Amino acid sequence: MPDTTLDEALADLAALEDPRMRAANEARGDDHGINLSRMRALAKRIKADQPLARELWATGETSARLLALLICRPREFDADELDRMLRETRVPKVNDWFVNYVAKKTPLAEELRLRWFDDADPTVAAAAWSLTTERVVKSPDGLDLDRLLDLIERDMKDAPGRLQWAMNETLAQIGIHDAALRPRAVRIGEELQVLADYPTPPGCTSPFAPIWIAEIVRRREG
Structure with a gap:
């Protein structure tokens, strides 16, 4: 064909x-x-x-x-092409698919994560946090999880929506995957109250980090 x-x-x-x-x-x-x-x-x-x-x-x-x-x-x-593409992804679904279907799948993911992490554009920084979450879940060795929690504790509450959501995902996954840091992750979530009132359909897990962490840990250990 x-x-x-x-x-x-x-x-x-x-x-x-x-x-x-x-x-x-x-x-x-x-x-x-x-x-x-x-x-x-x-x-x-x-x-x-x-x-x-x-x-x-x-x-x-x-x-x-x-x-x-x-x-x-x-x-x-x-890497430069991916950087340009990310900066053009203002539409929510395009951004979501770019991050999940391209940025997370490229062999350049770690290079891009570091390149984007401190970017002044919150859409770009949010992509870096999404890639960071991927590492927390799949390959946390070498990540300074305490520093990530420091940044979340300092910046997440006032971050723009897309960036706040990405940081919250990292917070929840640190709490889920690192038992030693779980109490701190839960405490940060409780203190910041980010997404505490997010409407959650029946049968779905709340994105509020303390609830999210507790539910996934319960399922794993139950």
Whole structure:
């Protein structure tokens, strides 16, 4: 089967556009009208295609960028290219997919984590904290967890939303995975009260760190 062209991919995306879906997505800050399951099916049909992914990204369109993130090969981007892409991911779903499907999958993840950690742009810093959470869970050796808790205790309460959420994830995962630091992580969460009132559907775990930590530890040790 011939490779999909940019015009063909854009036409496929346009065919999936649903005005009702757009209205629902725009209420969450995502300016596209495509059911994501249908977009994933389109990506599966196209298969991995790095040149097309770059062309889709360059359009600047949210739906095209989401498709690009599904069909790209993360290891084929260099660090500067990934840095530029991150700084363009203002739409929530594009940012979420970029961090989880590309930044966390590239062999450059640790280099980027260090590069982005102290960035003045909270969207960029949030990505660094997400990569830090990944290390806390999968490869904590070499991380200064006490210093991370110091930074969380100092900065999380007043951090912008996306950055605050990412720091809170790191706090919770430190508490879950490091028994020695668990009491401190819980205390920080209780003192800061970040996301304490977050509406949590029945059957879901609250993102409030003390509750999150307690529930996951209970499941593991139960």
